[in-house]
Amino acid sequence: MKQNTFYFLTGIIGLAEVGFFWISVVLRNPAIIVVTFILGVLLIYASRRTISDRTDDERSALITQKAGARTLEIFWILFFAISLGSLVMGFATPLGIPPPPKPFPRVPHDEPNLGYFGLLQMILLCGMVFLYIGFRVYYARKYGEWDKDEE
């Protein structure tokens, strides 16, 4: 497979994932997007191995490694913070265990809005993708990915 064909296939898979995400929201079934996302990523990884006009070597591995590490370095803090917020939201609702002697003070109007929570998660995921791309471009440029040939 040519590299441009791979990029084309990746774009189609990306568009399909957006469609599956929409179907998942409409049908209120998270399993659809979860399963199709995993399948899509597996398909991309499998097709990447068949690229014939590209050489993966130690420099490209270094670029991938550095971009991934930097992205995770920043995002573990954000994901940890969001997870803490999710814990608070989870504990703010009935847990299915016997209630404590004094019930938690709760006002129904102050219940967290899960729609906004979904939006926040979406912003985080998109942010992670853009951050990774940014770091990838930075390190690719640093290690001469788009330098012009002097020959």
Add this chain to the structure above:
Amino acid sequence: MKNKIKVFRAMHNLTQDALAQEMGVARQTILAIEKGKYDPSLDLAFKIARRFGVNINDVFMYDEI
């Protein structure tokens, strides 16, 4: 780290692409090494030096600041 890959390539009449194929790396990697943007692994550095039939010190020079 400085290097003389370009000089040795010229002496052996090798293109970047040809050297890259012999070393099993991308042409961009040879270009990045020549420009000093990427320091190769010891393995690759030894392979390049061996290809030109010289010691690694003759191709790569540690550039002390």
